[in-house]
Amino acid sequence: MESTFSVLDWLLVASYFVFLILLSWKKGWSSDNEEEFLLSGRKVTLPAFVATLVSTWYGGILGVGEWSYQFGISQWLILGAPFYIFSALFAIFLAGKIRLNKALTIPEAIANRYSERAGRLSALPIFILVSPAPYILMLGLLFQFLSGGDAPFLFYASLVALFSVLYITIGGFGAVIRTDILQIILMFSGFIILLLFAIGTFGGFGELSNAVTDVHFDITGGNSLQYILVWFFIALWTFVDPSFHQRAAAAESPETARKGIFVSILFWIGFDFLTAFAGLYAFAILGAGLEQPVLAYPMLAEEILPIGLKGLFFVSLLATIMSTLDSYLFISGQTLGRDFLVKYFPKTNPNLLTRIGILISALLGILLIIIYPSVIDLWYVIGSVFIPGLLIPVLGIYLQPFKLKNIFVIGTMVGASAVSFFWLILGTMSPDQSVGYAFYGVEPFYPGLAVAILIWLVGRGEDEEPSS
Numbered sequence: 001m002e003s004t005f006s007v008l009d010w011l012l013v014a015s016y017f018v019f020l021i022l023l024s025w026k027k028g029w030s031s032d033n034e035e036e037f038l039l040s041g042r043k044v045t046l047p048a049f050v051a052t053l054v055s056t057w058y059g060g061i062l063g064v065g066e067w068s069y070q071f072g073i074s075q076w077l078i079l080g081a082p083f084y085i086f087s088a089l090f091a092i093f094l095a096g097k098i099r100l101n102k103a104l105t106i107p108e109a110i111a112n113r114y115s116e117r118a119g120r121l122s123a124l125p126i127f128i129l130v131s132p133a134p135y136i137l138m139l140g141l142l143f144q145f146l147s148g149g150d151a152p153f154l155f156y157a158s159l160v161a162l163f164s165v166l167y168i169t170i171g172g173f174g175a176v177i178r179t180d181i182l183q184i185i186l187m188f189s190g191f192i193i194l195l196l197f198a199i200g201t202f203g204g205f206g207e208l209s210n211a212v213t214d215v216h217f218d219i220t221g222g223n224s225l226q227y228i229l230v231w232f233f234i235a236l237w238t239f240v241d242p243s244f245h246q247r248a249a250a251a252e253s254p255e256t257a258r259k260g261i262f263v264s265i266l267f268w269i270g271f272d273f274l275t276a277f278a279g280l281y282a283f284a285i286l287g288a289g290l291e292q293p294v295l296a297y298p299m300l301a302e303e304i305l306p307i308g309l310k311g312l313f314f315v316s317l318l319a320t321i322m323s324t325l326d327s328y329l330f331i332s333g334q335t336l337g338r339d340f341l342v343k344y345f346p347k348t349n350p351n352l353l354t355r356i357g358i359l360i361s362a363l364l365g366i367l368l369i370i371i372y373p374s375v376i377d378l379w380y381v382i383g384s385v386f387i388p389g390l391l392i393p394v395l396g397i398y399l400q401p402f403k404l405k406n407i408f409v410i411g412t413m414v415g416a417s418a419v420s421f422f423w424l425i426l427g428t429m430s431p432d433q434s435v436g437y438a439f440y441g442v443e444p445f446y447p448g449l450a451v452a453i454l455i456w457l458v459g460r461g462e463d464e465e466p467s468s
């Protein structure tokens with residue numbers, strides 16, 4: 001199915017991009033204050049905190065559509081519940097402590113707690129962990145669909161990525177927050193409109209339940225317990241995700257950080273309701289066997305929405321993805337520039353290095369999707385390799401039971417990630433491709449985490465003073 005976008009629909013999309021520029025321009029280019037540029041002066045209020053966290057953490061909207069179209073309400077259990085739980089634990093145990101910590105970034109916090117070398121080394125896996133590549137890829141696919149396939153998705157992906165570089169290098173984290181306030185409004189309004197038209201077109205719950213399969217209303221989606229548990233481990237990503245840390249650090253108070261996360265969880269539950277049932281209606285209206293299930297939402301909108309509202313819905317999809325793209329671009333840029341390159345360019349303004357890092361991050365993201373054009377695989381590989389090495393060192397900054405002696409920190413980051421990467425390679429080379437990346441039936445995340453736990457058991461504790 002090709003898109004039949006009207007002039008009005010395209011005008012709405014163009015207006016959205018204009019608004020992004022206008023919102024980002026407010027702060028200007030000139031600020032040299034690091035705390036202002038990176039954390040908006042640590043003055044982010046509760047509404048702004050919720051808007052930026054909710055919109056940023058939901059960037060994989062096309063992947064969510066693919067899942068709900070194929071597996072229905074299991075989206076709540078597998079893609080939702082693990083992240084609700086670990087977000088709540090983050091709020092209880094970490095958010096307030098991160099706000100009180102003077103460090104502006106995770107690598108800086110690692111450097112202050114353990115050693116300068118450990119902090120600088122951690123910047124590299126964190127830079128990759130928040131790669132914008134999956135979101136650049138999704139935007140490329142979406143614009144290719146809208147244009148009817150007139151140009152390769154890489155062309156559109158590159159344009160949108162470089163556009164994002166423009167507006168976030170202008171306004172810093174303040175630009176991210178201001179645009180996220182617009183984008184959370186667009187997210188919810190677009191999917192509410194889509195769901196209302198789907199109900200009006202096809203019918204209510206009774207008609208829907210008769211049109212989908214038993215799997216769609218199975219809370220497990222037909223998946224095994226072992227597979228479901230894997231997603232709970234993947235949700236540990238929450239504890240090391242720099243966007244969570246950045247927003248907690250930027251909140252106006254520890255209480256704002258904690259309360260903001262709990263309010264965000266309620267918004268995620270509500271948005272998951274909209275997206276799950278939109279996926280069910282996509283299956284009911286479009287039928288089984290879509291050639292590209294990842295485009296279930298765009299195809300449903302193409303089928304049922306009138307001119308104008310169709311454009312508004314596509315703007316909501318763009319907003320959902322762009323809100324994560326701009327945040328991850330900004331964080332990866334600051335991680336590379338401020339936390340890694342500054343060691344080698346000590347006389348250069350750190351904010352300038354962050355801006356250079358943002359551009360490098362976008363270019364590397366474009367390169368990654370050329371090499372590896374799969375959103376789900378990018379998430380899986382990056383998370384499986386780097387989370388095991390970062391998890392315990394990051395938790396050890398704030399929680400006494402996870403503290404490591406300095407001499408073991410670099411070994412944990414390098415050793416655990418190296419084992420996961422090696423296991424990933426073995427799984428990739430396995431002649432039994434039905435197991436994906438698993439080697440001997442074991443996912444690469446687990447051996448890496450096992451190594452990290454073993455090192456922690458040997459090296460747990462605290463040195464008298466951080467080494468340098």
